Amino acid sequence: MALPDRVKRILLAPKEEWQVIDREPATVASLYTGYIMPLAAIPAIAQAIGYSVFGVSVPFVGTYRTPVGSAITGAIVSYVLTLAGVYVLALVIDALAPTFGGTKNQIQALKVSAYSSTASWVAGIFALIPGLRILTISASTASTCSTWGCRC
Amino acid sequence: MKTAPEKAMAYTAVVILAAIVLFMLIGFVAGSFMSGPLG
Numbered sequence: 001m002a003l004p005d006r007v008k009r010i011l012l013a014p015k016e017e018w019q020v021i022d023r024e025p026a027t028v029a030s031l032y033t034g035y036i037m038p039l040a041a042i043p044a045i046a047q048a049i050g051y052s053v054f055g056v057s058v059p060f061v062g063t064y065r066t067p068v069g070s071a072i073t074g075a076i077v078s079y080v081l082t083l084a085g086v087y088v089l090a091l092v093i094d095a096l097a098p099t100f101g102g103t104k105n106q107i108q109a110l111k112v113s114a115y116s117s118t119a120s121w122v123a124g125i126f127a128l129i130p131g132l133r134i135l136t137i138s139a140s141t142a143s144t145c146s147t148w149g150c151r152c
Numbered sequence: 153m154k155t156a157p158e159k160a161m162a163y164t165a166v167v168i169l170a171a172i173v174l175f176m177l178i179g180f181v182a183g184s185f186m187s188g189p190l191g
Binding site: 051066070071073074077078081082085088089092093096097099100101102103112113116 | 154155156159160162163166167170171174175178179181182183185186
């Protein structure tokens with residue numbers, strides 16, 4: 001399934017889409033190259049541009065703009081750690097499965113870890129505009145709801 | 153991956169908690185690479 005379609009469906013009809021995802025064959029590589037890597041780049045790039053171009057308002061200091069080099073370094077570190085974090089979360093999900101009466105399945109765990117992060121990655125675009133950064137927090141809540149909706 | 157229905161909610165809650173802790177940690181580490189107004 002094309003990336004925009006998957007994103008749209010997971011955000012608008014998560015219950016149905018989780019069932020499709022459940023049956024869909026996938027590999028670690030296909031999930032990373034086809035979904036996780038492109039989407040995880042959104043907040044990293046938006047944050048780098050937002051903080052270096054528009055800056056952040058600091059009381060008594062005014063608008064502070066992060067130096068471009070520092071913003072790019074931060075974005076790269078954030079991106080790499082996010083990619084690693086998705087995998088670590090999948091390992092946690094997989095490891096916990098037997099505790100809750102489930103069977104271990106690393107690919108299914110990675111699917112949950114990846115697809116449930118969709119809302120927060122897409123909303124990462126709001127990091128571009130200082131006044132809208134608060135919306136990224138709302139999106140994280142939506143991601144939480146998405147995880148809740150999957151009920152692995 | 154499927155769990156018993158009565159345990160699904162607890163499983164999801166634990167997973168969400170783990171995700172929050174993990175990604176807060178990532179945000180903290182990534183943020184430390186960006187210089188702030190105080191240095």
